[in-house]
Amino acid sequence: xxxxxxxxxxxxxxxxxxxxxxxxxxxxxxxxxxxxxxxxxxxxxxxxxxxxxxxxxxxxxxxxxxxxxxxxxxxxxxxxxxxxxxxxxxxxxxxxxxxxxxxxxxxxxxxxxxxxxxxxxxxxxxxxxxxxxxxxxxxxxxxxxxxxxxxxxxxxxxxxxxxxxxxxxxxxxxxxxxxxxxxxxxxxxxxxxxxxxxxxxxxxxxxxxxxxxxxxxxxxxxxxxxxxxxxxxxxxxxxxxxxxxxxxxxxxxxxxxxxxxxxxxxxxxxxxxxxxxxxxxxxxxxxxxxxxxxxxxxxxxxxxxxxxxxxxxxxxxxxxxxxxxxxxxxxxxxxxxxxxxxxxxxxxxxxxxxxxxxxxxxxxxxxxxxxxxxxxxxxxxxxxxxxxxxxxxxxxxxxxxxxxxxxxxxxxxxxxxxxxxxxxxxxxxxxxxxxxxxxxxxxxxxxxxxxxxxxxxxxxxxxxxxxxxxxxxxxxxxxxxxxxxxxxxxxxxxxxxxxxxxxxxxxxxxxxxxxxxxxxxxxxxxxxxxxxxxxxxxxxxxxxxxxxxxxxxxxxxxxxxxxxxxxxxxxxxxxxxxxxxxxxxxxxxxxxxxxxxx
Numbered sequence: 001x002x003x004x005x006x007x008x009x010x011x012x013x014x015x016x017x018x019x020x021x022x023x024x025x026x027x028x029x030x031x032x033x034x035x036x037x038x039x040x041x042x043x044x045x046x047x048x049x050x051x052x053x054x055x056x057x058x059x060x061x062x063x064x065x066x067x068x069x070x071x072x073x074x075x076x077x078x079x080x081x082x083x084x085x086x087x088x089x090x091x092x093x094x095x096x097x098x099x100x101x102x103x104x105x106x107x108x109x110x111x112x113x114x115x116x117x118x119x120x121x122x123x124x125x126x127x128x129x130x131x132x133x134x135x136x137x138x139x140x141x142x143x144x145x146x147x148x149x150x151x152x153x154x155x156x157x158x159x160x161x162x163x164x165x166x167x168x169x170x171x172x173x174x175x176x177x178x179x180x181x182x183x184x185x186x187x188x189x190x191x192x193x194x195x196x197x198x199x200x201x202x203x204x205x206x207x208x209x210x211x212x213x214x215x216x217x218x219x220x221x222x223x224x225x226x227x228x229x230x231x232x233x234x235x236x237x238x239x240x241x242x243x244x245x246x247x248x249x250x251x252x253x254x255x256x257x258x259x260x261x262x263x264x265x266x267x268x269x270x271x272x273x274x275x276x277x278x279x280x281x282x283x284x285x286x287x288x289x290x291x292x293x294x295x296x297x298x299x300x301x302x303x304x305x306x307x308x309x310x311x312x313x314x315x316x317x318x319x320x321x322x323x324x325x326x327x328x329x330x331x332x333x334x335x336x337x338x339x340x341x342x343x344x345x346x347x348x349x350x351x352x353x354x355x356x357x358x359x360x361x362x363x364x365x366x367x368x369x370x371x372x373x374x375x376x377x378x379x380x381x382x383x384x385x386x387x388x389x390x391x392x393x394x395x396x397x398x399x400x401x402x403x404x405x406x407x408x409x410x411x412x413x414x415x416x417x418x419x420x421x422x423x424x425x426x427x428x429x430x431x432x433x434x435x436x437x438x439x440x441x442x443x444x445x446x447x448x449x450x451x452x453x454x455x456x457x458x459x460x461x462x463x464x465x466x467x468x469x470x471x472x473x474x475x476x477x478x479x480x481x482x483x484x485x486x487x488x489x490x491x492x493x494x495x496x497x498x499x500x501x502x503x504x505x506x507x508x509x510x511x512x513x514x515x516x517x518x519x520x521x522x523x524x525x526x527x528x529x530x531x532x533x534x535x536x537x538x539x540x541x542x543x544x545x546x547x548x549x550x551x552x553x554x555x556x557x558x559x560x561x562x563x564x565x566x567x568x569x570x571x572x573x574x575x576x577x578x579x580x581x582x583x584x585x586x587x588x589x590x591x592x593x594x595x596x597x598x
Contacts, residue, residue, distance in 0.1 A: 042083070051193035052079040052167060058086060059111070060125055060170040060189075062179045069125055069172050069179065071153055072111035076167040077192050082129040084151045084167060086112065093130055093152040104132065104150060114153045117177040124159060124187060126166035128152040160188075197221050245269070280309045287315070296327035303340075312346075320345045332357055409573050425538070429556060454542045456530040458484055463494075464513055464522050471503065471514040474524060478509055484528025487511075494521040 057074020076084040086092060088109045095103035105112055114125070131147040160166045171187035173180050198220030202213045217231040231237045239259070246255040256265040265271030268278035277283055281304055282291035289304035291297070298305065300323035303314050314321055320340045327334055333356025338348040353362040391399035401407045430449065437444035451459075460480070464472040489502045491513060500522050503514035513522055546553075550571050557566040564570075570577055 042081070050077050051195060052077055052081075053190045053192040054167060054169065055192045058127065058167075058169055060172070060184050062172050062183045064179050064181050064183055066179045067116055067177050068113040069116060069155070069184070070111050070113050071125070071127070071169060073107060073109070076127055078129045078167055079165045080129070084127055084129045085149060086127065086151050086153075091132070091148055091150045093132065093150045096154070098130070098132075098152060102132065112153055114155060115177075116155060116172070116174050116179065119155055119174045119177055122158060122171050122173050122185075124156040124171055125169045125184075126154055126156060126160055126164075127169060128154060128164070128166045279307060280305050281307055281313075295329070296325065298326070299324045312348075314346050317346055323348070328356075454540070456535055456540055458528050458530055459525065460528075461523070461525040464524055466500075466513070466516040466518060466520045466522060468518045469514075470498070470516040470518055470520065471512060472522065473510050473512050474526075475510045476506065476526070480528070481506060481509065483530065483532055485531040486529040488527040490525040490527075492523040494523060496520070 053076065055075040055077060057072055058076055059072035059074070060069060061072075062069040071086065073086050073088055075086075078084055086107055088107050090107045091104045092107050092112045093102060094105055094112065094114050095101055116123075128151070130150050130152040132150040133147055154166065155172075156164075156166075160168060168188045168190075170189045171185045172183065173185075198218055200218055201216040203216040204211060205214045215232050217229065217233075217237075219227070219229050222228045229237070239257075242258070242260045244257040244259070245253050248254050253269045254267060256269055256271060257263075258265070258271055262274060263271040264275050266275075266277045266279065268276040275283075277290075277292075280291055280293045282289060284290075284304070287302050289298075289300045291300065291305040293305075293309050301321055302316055302319055303312055303321035303323055305311075306313050320342055322337070322339045325334070325336045325338065335352075335354040335356065336350060337352035338350050340347055341349065349364070351364050354360070432447050432449045434445050434447045436442075437446045460476065462474065464474050466472050487506050489505075489511070491500045491502070493500055493516065496517070498516040498520060500513055500515045500520075502511060504512035506526070511526070513524065516522060546568075550568050553566050553568040553571050554560055554562055555568050557564060
């Protein structure tokens, strides 16, 4: 800051070298000390340490419809480093041309009213440093000249000229000198701006040594730029503010703390939740990212949306990524899971999709459920005519199930359309076929029961016409002897009786009949006991003890007048019964599946 040379004079006491004259003086050094030393030193101090601006008070106010603006008492430092003090009881200059026509007014406790006559538009109100020669005191006291401090309150047009050493107090909207709404505004007003490298903070404390000051913290600059705040002591940092905001270099708000409502906003100036992130890139926790924007949200591993939501960012492209996407694209609420692969770690493949409107689920690949609970997954339909699980494949396997004790447990009637292949034992209380009734296929069905036995027997039959010797050879399939053992025979003559008999038992793929008349027809039936390797390894157990857990239960409790809860199915499928008690009660009812409606 430019200033005149700093100097002052001293006068010693005659005959006493090194002793300076004390007390008042009317000699010339008084003016020199003031003009060349004290005042320039004060200006350098104020200008360099504090900077120009409002230090305290100097409130600007105006009432719409009035023809004045009011400036309250206060202190400012002008661009030359001079203190401008508007104090009650002092004087202030309010003339537009004080050098030609001065208009001094006494500062009241409420301040000074400045006329706005002749002004229009948004005008700037400012204060300038000024001193006024007090002619009254000059006439009363000879050889004494007094300069009074009289701040100049001035109204400019849209801006303060660059060469004016003014401190802006705000703006006011005027129309032909009349204040119009909204009245006053901040404009370019600002406070003093102290220039320091660090500000040490201390606090009074009481301890064994008495009351003293201890270090509380340090607010200072950082090497190379920036600001650092160091807080000392166990109490830490306390900020009391309803709302705190942090801006970037561009002036845009990046972080806001709403202490009144307990909310934090990241690029969200008005946070609506305890943590509100407004940017598309969202939140990160190591390799986990939460992103979102208008109409969509995602939870991702090793991937996130960019700020513009125009491309994906893969922080570690050498590793695969996974994302869960939620949106309402096209008015359809969607939940989707995508992943990349080890071979293509930056190419998304959709693995799961759920349509929120109709509840449909699409899975790309296989679905595996592995859990320690008795039932790993349960699907149910509250619609009596609905389907809880539907599996289909155009050219493969519609449903593939693997289990330990039971791969599939079906409580209730089950229907299969098409061929059924069972590689193992089939047990049932009743086995029968049902077909369309041959005599009324549109309206009735016909059922036949299976022939039961305590042996695994195969039955073969046919009709043989005896030759001229009253005999016949019955040829069998080549596999008959390999499949069966212990053959049994039955012969019946058709048309008349004859002492027919089996003249040769099964051997070499046939057996012989003899004892009849030439041309006679004999109906024959051959029964063999199954003797293939599987049958030998798995003999039929005609009578077995029930497992310990099933003792006291019945496969068909209703035929013994026992309640359905005594059913063996209740014991075997306890978890399914627990999950679906109402359905289980219906299934265990003897009328269920036999035409009884629910």
